[in-house]
Amino acid sequence: MNEAWYRLAMLLVLAAGVWEGPLAIVFRVFTDKAPSALTAANYLPAPWCYLAATGATVAALGVIALLDAAHKRAPAGKERPGGG
Numbered sequence: 001m002n003e004a005w006y007r008l009a010m011l012l013v014l015a016a017g018v019w020e021g022p023l024a025i026v027f028r029v030f031t032d033k034a035p036s037a038l039t040a041a042n043y044l045p046a047p048w049c050y051l052a053a054t055g056a057t058v059a060a061l062g063v064i065a066l067l068d069a070a071h072k073r074a075p076a077g078k079e080r081p082g083g084g
Contacts, residue, residue, distance in 0.1 A: 014064065
């Protein structure tokens with residue numbers, strides 16, 4: 001896996017996991033803001049929004065673990081023959 005794609009994927013998954021997980025719960029509990037696309041779990045009624053936010057966090061951590069394992073398994077980039 002290319003290092004740049006790995007870092008981009010990790011950043012996007014982490015950002016989505018944080019926004020759809022803990023921040024959705026914080027916005028629900030501590031603010032009066034209406035749900036938005038960034039906190040989609042807040043469209044659900046009270047007990048289900050917390051389960052959805054927790055599920056989003058767990059799913060993001062699972063994807064991060066898979067990306068990390070794939071990155072560690074991938075061979076290090078070899079230089080091209082001819083010094084390219």
